[in-house]
Amino acid sequence: QVQLVESGGGLVDPGGSLRLSCAASGISFRSYVMRWYRQAPGKERELVAAISRGGFTNYADSVKGRFTISRDNRKNTVYLQMNSLKPEDTAVYYCNAEYGTDYWGKGTLVTVSS
DSSP: OOEEEEEOOEEEOTTOOEEEEEEEESSOGGGSEEEEEEEOTTSOOEEEEEEOTTOOEEEOTTTTTTEEEEEETTTTEEEEEEOSOOGGGOEEEEEEEEESEEEEOOOEEEEEOO
């Protein structure tokens, strides 16, 4: 059974930082492209960051220079380090694993507010 479990969300002040984690099980993790998406209230889900099997990364323009995606294939985990957070970063953040088939986590809520 495939599971993607996100953690690390919460309430943070503007300008603060959070690190999200997504632990994967039931897949050959190192074979998968891993992505973070987010969905803000009333908006469509959008791609935030992606990391390839080889470690190549790409980011949405809105988070470039502030967010960093990384992966640890020994721990079957992908991370999203989020710095200089803004209120517009408030959303539910979802982990995605793709290798032909897509798998999704249930999401973790990030709220940026003073």
